[in-house]
Amino acid sequence: MIRRRLLSLAVLELVNIPLFAFALFGVLGAPASPANLAGFGVFALLLAEGSAYWWLKLRQTAGGGRTPAGMAVFRVLRWINVALFALTGALVAVTVVEGGHWTRAAVGVALGLFAIVEHVNYFHVQLMHDTRADLGRLLRTRRPRRSHLARDLARTARRP
Numbered sequence: 133m134i135r136r137r138l139l140s141l142a143v144l145e146l147v148n149i150p151l152f153a154f155a156l157f158g159v160l161g162a163p164a165s166p167a168n169l170a171g172f173g174v175f176a177l178l179l180a181e182g183s184a185y186w187w188l189k190l191r192q193t194a195g196g197g198r199t200p201a202g203m204a205v206f207r208v209l210r211w212i213n214v215a216l217f218a219l220t221g222a223l224v225a226v227t228v229v230e231g232g233h234w235t236r237a238a239v240g241v242a243l244g245l246f247a248i249v250e251h252v253n254y255f256h257v258q259l260m261h262d263t264r265a266d267l268g269r270l271l272r273t274r275r276p277r278r279s280h281l282a283r284d285l286a287r288t289a290r291r292p
Contacts, residue, residue: 135193142186145179152176152243162239167227170220171240171247177216178250181209185254185281203288206281210255217251220244254281 153172156162188200224244227237253260257276278286 135190138186138190138193142183142190145183145186149176149179156239163236165227165236165240167224167237167240169240170223171243174216174220174247175243178213178247178254182250182254189280199284199287203285207285213251217244217248254279256282
């Protein structure tokens with residue numbers, strides 16, 4: 133059951149990248165402005181990071197390891213993401229200041245904010261509660277729990 137859940141999470145994160153690109157830029161016709169593309173870029177990066185984590189977690193469950201491989205990479209990505217959020221925000225701000233139609237930055241803003249929420253969901257606290265067990269735990273404790281990735285990062289932290 134857990135392996136099927138991990139596989140589903142890993143695949144769906146990847147599927148959402150082209151799906152969102154097609155829906156936003158193809159179907160809805162959002163302009164491919166630098167701000168919108170930057171927002172989509174950080175959004176896609178966070179989904180790819182999430183997918184990679186779930187694939188590694190799936191592999192860990194098959195091998196019985198204490199933590200997934202690659203935690204050092206995720207430790208670095210946690211900080212790189214923050215820098216990319218700042219750069220995306222600056223690009224969006226420049227687009228807004230330059231003027232033009234609001235659609236030149238709206239998608240970038242929305243996807244940039246979504247990426248930040250995903251970052252918090254992966255690297256800090258679990259925000260997604262889509263199973264009965266997760267929702268029950270949230271209602272019982274009345275607070276979010278640390279995310280799986282945050283707990284794995286803590287288990288692999290270097291001890292002084």
